Amino acid sequence: xxxxxDLEADDLLGGRLxxxxxxxxxxxxxxxxxxxxxxxxxxDEAYERLHKMGPEFGGDEEGNNGLSNHxxxxxxxxxxxxxxxxxxxxxxxxxxxxEELPTPSDPISDENWRAALGDGRRxxxxxxxxxxxxxxxxxxxxxxxxxxxxxxxxxxxxxxxxIRVSHAVRALLAGDESPSAVAELAHGLAFxxxxxxxxxxxxxxxxxxxxxxxxxxxxxxxPQRGVIASRLPRLAELPDWPAAVSALRPPGDxxxxxxxxxxxVDAATIRYLTHGHGSPVLLVxxxxxxxxxxxxLPALPSALWSSSLTAAWAxxxxxxxxxxxxxxGPYDQAPGSPLGGDTxxxxxxxxxxxxxxxxxxxTDTAVEVFERTGxxxxxxxxxxxxxxxxxxxx
Numbered sequence: 001x002x003x004x005x006d007l008e009a010d011d012l013l014g015g016r017l018x019x020x021x022x023x024x025x026x027x028x029x030x031x032x033x034x035x036x037x038x039x040x041x042x043x044d045e046a047y048e049r050l051h052k053m054g055p056e057f058g059g060d061e062e063g064n065n066g067l068s069n070h071x072x073x074x075x076x077x078x079x080x081x082x083x084x085x086x087x088x089x090x091x092x093x094x095x096x097x098x099e100e101l102p103t104p105s106d107p108i109s110d111e112n113w114r115a116a117l118g119d120g121r122r123x124x125x126x127x128x129x130x131x132x133x134x135x136x137x138x139x140x141x142x143x144x145x146x147x148x149x150x151x152x153x154x155x156x157x158x159x160x161x162x163i164r165v166s167h168a169v170r171a172l173l174a175g176d177e178s179p180s181a182v183a184e185l186a187h188g189l190a191f192x193x194x195x196x197x198x199x200x201x202x203x204x205x206x207x208x209x210x211x212x213x214x215x216x217x218x219x220x221x222x223p224q225r226g227v228i229a230s231r232l233p234r235l236a237e238l239p240d241w242p243a244a245v246s247a248l249r250p251p252g253d254x255x256x257x258x259x260x261x262x263x264x265v266d267a268a269t270i271r272y273l274t275h276g277h278g279s280p281v282l283l284v285x286x287x288x289x290x291x292x293x294x295x296x297l298p299a300l301p302s303a304l305w306s307s308s309l310t311a312a313w314a315x316x317x318x319x320x321x322x323x324x325x326x327x328x329g330p331y332d333q334a335p336g337s338p339l340g341g342d343t344x345x346x347x348x349x350x351x352x353x354x355x356x357x358x359x360x361x362x363t364d365t366a367v368e369v370f371e372r373t374g375x376x377x378x379x380x381x382x383x384x385x386x387x388x389x390x391x392x393x394x
Contacts, residue, residue, distance in 0.1 A: 039079040039082070040175075040176045040178065042079055042087050042088075043075060043076065043079040043087075043171060043176060043180075043181070044176070044178050044180035044181065045088070045180075046071070046072070046075040046079075046087055046088070046091050047072060047075075047180040047181065047183065047184050048180050049091055049095065050069070050071045050072050050075070050091065050095075050098075051072075051101070051180075051183055051184070051187060052100060052101060053069060053071070053095065053098035053099065053100055053101055054069065054098065054099050054100065054101040054102065054123065054124075055068065055069050055101075055123060055157070055160075055164070055187065055190070055191035055194075055195075056068055056069060056099075056120075056123075056157070056191075056195075057069065057097060057098050057099040058099075068157050068158065068160040068164075068191075069098055070160070070357035070358070070361070071091060071094050071095075071098070071357070072164060072167065072168070072184055072187070072188075073160075073163060073164055073167045073357065073361060074090070074094075074357040074360050074361065075087055075090070075091065076167040076168070076170060076171055077167070077360050077361055077364045078090070078352075078360065080170065080171070080174065081348055081364060083348060083351070083352040083360075084349065084352050085352045085355070090355065093392070094357075101123075101124055101127065102123070102124040103124060104124045104125045104127070104128040105124070105125065106122065106125055107125060107128065107129070108122065108125045108126060108128070108129040109129075113129070113193075116193070116194075117149075117153070117193055117196050118153060118156075118193075118194070118195065118196040118197060119194060120194050120195055122194055123190060123191060123194035123195075126189075126190035126191075126193045126194045127186065127187055127190040129190070130142070130185075130186035130187075130189045130190045130193075131183065131186045133186070134182050134183070134185060134186045139172060139177070139182050139185055140299055142185075142186075142189070143165075143169065143185065143189075143296075143299055143300070144299075144300060144301065144304070146189055146193075147296075147300060147304055147308075148304060148307065150162075150189070150192045150193060150196060151304075151307060151308065151311045152196075152198050152202075152311070153192070153193075153195075153196025153197050153198055154199070154289070154311040154312070154314070154315045155197040155198065155199050155228070155232055155315055155318060156191070156192045156193075156194075156195035156196050156197050157191060157192070157195040157197075158228045158282065158285060158319075159285045159288075159289035159292075159315050159319070160191070160195075160285075161188065161191050161192025161193075161195055161196070162192060162289060162292050162293060162296075162315075163285070163288055163289060163292040163361070164184075164187070164188035164191055164192070165185065165188035165189055165192060165292070165296065166291075166292030166293070166295050166296050167184075167188075167292075168181065168184040168185040168187075168188045169185065169295065169296050169299050170295055171184070172185065172299075173298060173299060197229065197232060198232075199232060199235065199314045199315065199317075199318045200232070200233060200235050200236035200241075201235065201236055201241050201242045201245055202245060202310065202311070202314040203242070203245060203246050203310075204246075204250065204306070204307075204310045205245075205246060205247070205248035205249060205250040205309075205310065205313060206246045206250055207246055207247035207248055207249055207250075208247075208249050209247045209248055209249060210249060210263065210267075211248065211260070211263045211264040211266070211267040211268075211313075212263075212267035212270075212271070214244075214247050214248040214249075214313075214317075215264075215267055215268060215271055215286075215316065215317070215320060216271075217244050217247055218244050218317050218320045218321050218324075219238050219239075219240040219241060219244055219321060220320075220321055220324065220325075220326050221234055221235070221238065221321055221322055224322060224323060228282070228319075228322060231322040231323075232318060232322065235318060235321055235322070238321065241321070244317065244321075245313075245314060245317055248313055251305075251306060251309060254302040254303065254305040254306050255302065255305075257297070257305040257306055257308065257309045258294065258297055258305070260309060261290055261293060261294040261297075261308075261309055261312060262294060262372060264290045264312065264313060264316060265287055265290050265291045265294060265365065265368075265369060266369050266372065266373055266375070266378070268286040268287035268290065268316055269287040269362075269365060269366050269369045269378050269381050270369070270375060270377045270378060270381055271286070272284065272286070272287060272362070272381045272384065272385065273377055273380050273381040273384050274328035274329065275324050275325060275328055275329070276381070276384055276385060276388055277325070277329045277388060278323055278324050278325035278329075279323035279324070280358075280385065280388035280389050281358050281389060282319060282322075282323045283319065283320075283323055283324060284358050284361070284362040284385060285315070285316075285319050286316045286319050286320055286324075287316075287362065287365050287366075287369075288361050288362060288365050289312060289315045289316060289319070290312035290313070290315070290316055291365045291368070292312075293308050293309070293311070293312040294312075296308070342376065342379040342380065342382075342383060343379070344367045344370055344371060344379065346379075347363055347366065347367055347370075347379050347382040347383065348363060348364075348367060350363070350382070350383065350386055351363035351364075351382070351386065353391075354386050354389075354391040354392070355391055355392040356386075356389050356390070356391060356392045357392075358385070358389055359385050359386050359389055359391075362381075362382065362385045363382040363385065363386075366378045366379060366381050366382035366385075367379070367382065
């Protein structure tokens with residue numbers, strides 16, 4: 001097995017990925033390092049309730065995509081951030097929209113898994129398979145074995161496959177290696193495998209552009225219509241797509257990957273401020289998908305980091321091409337949602353009061369960006385997402 005670089009997130013970027021810290025404003029508990037032992041029971045209980053449900057809801061009998069179950073990802077953010085939110089009540093409110101996990105019907109094995117990859121009808125079979133794998137082996141070994149197999153299909157579930165896996169890995173790396181937390185990794189891997197979907201024309205970056213410039217150079221589909229599963233194949237028809245995907249500057253070696261991925265997350269987060277209106281929900285994933293990869297790196301051998309960057313970059317670029325408007329739009333300050341002079345604590349408080357799962361996850365990312373860069377536009381983007389997406393809590 002390749003050597004694992006067993007580093008804390010601090011070590012990856014010399015402190016630039018440090019845990020959230022107090023900003024001296026608002027409720028400091030929202031920004032300080034969370035004692036996982038204190039909230040482990042809350043997280044595990046939420047996982048156990050949500051694991052009775054499938055990873056999607058509202059699809060059809062042919063296995064075509066519905067909407068993704070964001071519950072486990074959202075509760076991980078709530079607990080890790082120590083948000084002023086009743087997790088049990090939030091789950092109570094969220095569960096009725098979900099559908100029960102189907103009964104497995106056709107076992108997946110180490111010999112036949114390739115035939116089941118990307119078959120949404122087999123998600124229960126995948127869940128049973130990964131539940132067995134994580135029961136029989138250390139969770140890191142399962143992750144390392146399957147990460148390169150699943151990485152080409154990073155667009156699975158509009159990137160929710162890799163995002164769900166990352167939130168599970170964050171809980172595990174923070175010390176919650178309970179059966180419920182390990183089961184959440186199994187559910188995330190199963191969703192990713194069942195919905196595996198490739199981005200066409202992906203090659204490793206060979207250009208000279210930094211992430212912000214590379215994102216700005218992405219061509220757009222015209223027209224931007226249909227669900228993401230119908231949009232992604234059309235990227236192959238864009239004449240400028242291959243050049244745009246390769247235009248990002250490559251890392252000098254694998255240990256440059258975390259810093260370059262962080263730059264991509266920073267650029268995508270701030271870009272949401274002026275372009276998020278084009279598709280408020282889908283465009284959050286231009287930032288949260290590469291952030292998911294970034295946070296999984298500490299659990300992976302460095303030999304897998306460069307390919308992880310390539311996949312994360314392709315995912316962000318694909319969502320921009322499929323959903324982002326061709327030009328920035330105006331944004332106005334809304335009462336109670338300042339787009340300037342905000343604090344990390346205030347942004348997290350706002351997300352907790354808002355309650356929407358995408359707002360919670362994007363704000364979590366935006367606060368990380370602010371704490372890494374000091375750029376107030378990151379917090380302005382967090383305020384913007386709360387304006388554009390309707391709240392779920394009153």
